Amino acid sequence: KVYTDYFFDEPAYNTHDGGYIPLTTPKIAPQPLVIPPLLEPDKQTATDDYYTVEAQASETQFLPGKKTKTWGYNTGFLGKTIVFRNGKHTHIDLKNALPELTTFHWHGLNVPGPITDGGCHAPVYPGKTNHIDFDVDQPAATIWLHAHPCPSTALQVWRGLAAMVLIKDDVEDQLPLPRNYGVDDIPMVLQDREFHEDNQFDYRADYDPDGVQGHTALVNGTVNPYFDVTTQRVRLRILDGSNRREWRLHFDDGLTFAQVGSDGGIMPAPVYMDKVMLTCAERDELVVDFGKYQPGDEVTLMTDDTPLCHFRIKAFEPDDTQLPDHLVDIEDPTPTPGLPVRKITMDGMDEEVAMDGKKFDMQRIDARQKVNDVAIWEIRNTNSTKNGMVHPFHVHGTQFQVLARNDGPVYPNEHGLKDTVGVNPGETVRIKVQFKLTGVYMYHCHIIEHEDGGMMAQIESYDPDHPKTYHLMDMDTL
Ligand code: C2O
Ligand code: CU
Ligand code: CU
Incomplete structure (x- = not known):
């Protein structure tokens, strides 16, 4: 089929927005697609990988004429591609060579929040280097790294702070x-x-x-x-x-x-x-x-x-390899009995955006979920179906499953693990969420100006036997 x-x-569709900016067909001659180089590890052993990721200011030739002032990770714009291996302990020096603070958020990576995860509570000040290390513990995937300082994530990403990260594993290697x-x-x-x-x-x-x-x-x-x-x-x-x-x-x-x-x-x-x-x-x-x-x-x-x-x-060798009908098994944990459904709303547009009717507050923990519990979340986009927007709902620190759209089936390409799901105006999307690590994690709309504008909240994944307290930054201490 x-x-x-x-x-x-x-x-x-965004094409119906009042403020929609249509793409124009470029007037310059086609240029070879830039393939970001792979980031070389500083060191590798059988069990550990070591990297240095540096956020830097530079200039990039996008168009004939003047170069554009840009930011990037280990390169001028965007970043070198970083490769992680499932099962390896990974060490990263996070170097900030920019004139302002930034954070290094590993979007899609299951690591402890809020520091390793690199959201807004993990600033790296200009001229400083922070260190993180973590176990890579998830299947092969395409994830990414981007800046996440609140509330200037959108500006820093616009300047170029986003890089691809590939996770490799033995299962994908065989496909x-x-x-x-x-x-x-x-x-x-x-x-x-x-x-x-x-x-x-x-x-x-x-x-x-x-x-x-x-x-x-x-x-x-x-x-x-x-x-x-x-x-x-x-x-x-x-x-x-x-x-x-x-x-x-x-x-x-x-x-x-x-x-x-x-x-x-x-x-x-x-x-x-x-x-x-x-x-x-x-x-x-x-x-x-x-x-x-x-x-x-x-x-x-x-x-x-x-x-x-x-x-x-160009000329190529024939390769009639067929994809198998079945690729991988994904984890499909049973929901923890007795848990209430967590209901979340994504509200508003423009300056009015909010999550559950509230603007983001860095010092407020909006929800708690016991580590390893498997909970059903229901995310509702309260925008009008006539002139609302699709809000992409993202959760840090986990990969979830999409169970239903308005009680009906999910899209055919939503049967794998996801960390971001587009929720249509007026729609309720049901997902199944498990945090396997403790920490404070953000969840938000990934239209980055909506995130910066406050359509964001945070949840603590807690272990009742090992309670933790977190040092949460606020806008003023940044
Ligand atoms: Cu892509 Cu809060 O992140
Ligand atoms: Cu994220
Ligand atoms: Cu949004």
Whole structure:
């Protein structure tokens, strides 16, 4: 079966927003897609990996003419790709070479909150280096790193503080999936930016409390990219790394592809489709089979009607590897008996955004859940179905399962683990959440301006036998 719909509620697409900024087709000639280099470990042993991740200011050539002032991790814009291995103890020096404080948030990684997790309680001051170390304890996945200082996450991400992180494991290693990084296993960070005078970003000028957008699409920071296809099958690890933009992806000729992974890793089964939509912070791993093309052909990945990336077909060896009908088993824990359903609302738009009717307060713990309990959460987007927005709901420190949309089935590509789920206006989405570690974790809308604007709350995962107290920062101590 091939799915041919976008899955989300059409009346809620960002294209209907009053403030929608349409993407324009780039006027510059196609350029090779930037493939972020892999970050070299400082040291590796059989059991431990050591990395240094440095947030730095730099300049990046996006367009002809002046370079753009940007921020990045170990590189000018975005970051080098970091590889973690399931089962390894991982040590990271977090170096802040920026002129202001930042944090290093591991979006999608199951690590203790709030410090290792790197949300707003874990500032690294300018010129300083913090150290974290943790066990990687989750299946192979495409996750990411981004800045998370409250309330300037959106501005720092806009400047470039976002990088891809790949988790590898023995299960995924055995699957017939492309995994030659940069050749047939390609990260694609989708973002949009506005270029002002002298090709500079100007976040304040573009500010919109419902999410900042720009007219120019970037893939890994490349304007109008092309990618040379040298293998029949290519795996695209797509991240919606935009502050606000949704991407409705399809090829210009309707080529069918298979989604094999979502936020938390490989899905139980591939889903065949010719269109897919991502909301902010979601990841989709797609396997594209270019077998029907000839060298010299070109097929273009589009979002709505704007070209995003040109795939130029080169000569390749035939590879008719079929994806198995079953890929992996995912953990499916039974809900803990007797727990009430946790009800959460995502409210408002613009400056009015709130979570459960309240603005985020760094010093307030809004909810508690016992470590290892498996709880049902019901997230309701209280926006009107006529002119509301899709709010991407994200939880730190866990990968959850999506159980139902308005008591009905979930989308076909939501049967894997997720850490972010788009909730349509007026819709209630039911998820199953387990924290395996203790800590204070944030949950919020991942339209980053909504998060900064207060559509965010925090939950303590606690162990009654080992109560902990946390030092929570507040805006004034930052
Ligand atoms: Cu992508 Cu609170 O994070
Ligand atoms: Cu996160
Ligand atoms: Cu939102």
